[in-house]
Amino acid sequence: MKLKLVVSLLLLITGxxxxxxxxxxxxxxxxxxxxxxxxxPYAEGKTFNMEYYxxxxxxxxxxxxxxxxxxxxxxxxxxxxxPNQPLPFMAIGTFYVKSLSDYQAAIGPxxxxxxxxxxxxxxxxxxxxxxxxxK
Amino acid sequence: MKLKLVVSLLLLITGxxxxxxxxxxxxxxxxxxxxxxxxxPYAEGKTFNMEYYxxxxxxxxxxxxxxxxxxxxxxxxxxxxxPNQPLPFMAIGTFYVKSLSDYQAAIGPxxxxxxxxxxxxxxxxxxxxxxxxxK
Numbered sequence: 001m002k003l004k005l006v007v008s009l010l011l012l013i014t015g016x017x018x019x020x021x022x023x024x025x026x027x028x029x030x031x032x033x034x035x036x037x038x039x040x041p042y043a044e045g046k047t048f049n050m051e052y053y054x055x056x057x058x059x060x061x062x063x064x065x066x067x068x069x070x071x072x073x074x075x076x077x078x079x080x081x082x083p084n085q086p087l088p089f090m091a092i093g094t095f096y097v098k099s100l101s102d103y104q105a106a107i108g109p110x111x112x113x114x115x116x117x118x119x120x121x122x123x124x125x126x127x128x129x130x131x132x133x134x135k
Numbered sequence: 136m137k138l139k140l141v142v143s144l145l146l147l148i149t150g151x152x153x154x155x156x157x158x159x160x161x162x163x164x165x166x167x168x169x170x171x172x173x174x175x176p177y178a179e180g181k182t183f184n185m186e187y188y189x190x191x192x193x194x195x196x197x198x199x200x201x202x203x204x205x206x207x208x209x210x211x212x213x214x215x216x217x218p219n220q221p222l223p224f225m226a227i228g229t230f231y232v233k234s235l236s237d238y239q240a241a242i243g244p245x246x247x248x249x250x251x252x253x254x255x256x257x258x259x260x261x262x263x264x265x266x267x268x269x270k
Contacts, residue, residue, distance in 0.1 A: 030208075035210055036216055038216075054269060054270060058270075072270075073268065073270060074268075074270040075170055075267060076269050077265075077266045078169075078235075078266055078267055079265045080264065081263025081264065081265050082262075085263075087264075092266065127215075127220075128217050128220075128223075129212060129215065129222075129224055130212075130213045130215070130216050131210040131212045131224070132213055133209075133210055134189060134210060134211050135189060135193075
């Protein structure tokens, strides 16, 4: 019974410790990170192949970024949130990185390969926003 | 010694189980979520008070959303990622929700209060993007 009690207590303690550390790490990791968002504006006649973007293009670019990349996300535009306004963006891909200069240094030598791949999934010229995670 | 071994093994097992579950939960929660992004375009003469936005406006709106709100984020625009292009957005606030119709139902009766608060932090008319988390 004593062993069982010790073990149960340990499970409880390590469980909460792991949970609490995970929460702290997550908050600490996100705030202050740099986001590089590649935003594809919607317009009549514009096309975007989400499957290619998700399975080929984004993994390729992510592969150039190494340990500087914390995570990347992809979202698909559905509608404007304002009635009777056109969809602002068809898609947005976002890289969360620790350092903007490291991002630029990693992308620089691969810019031609990245641009050459655009034609495989879209005819849109993207807008690129560099921002900082506040919360 | 035997107790020590049992305890060490348990620590190892529960540690990995907690980590793996956390990863699974996170991925499952994010994919398919709806993002409502309120994007504040930059232009000459436009102003944005980030402190008010972070401490007053966003918490107020988040408070209207109840259990439908999974999380919300705030980012501050720094630059365009394309040389010699103007900053696309000064700030973006994003609500991650489970249901768009529940979001609209919660915002509807509070729209006037939300709009009235705009003047307290900005003179920008936002663009609103409704999108779906693909990855």
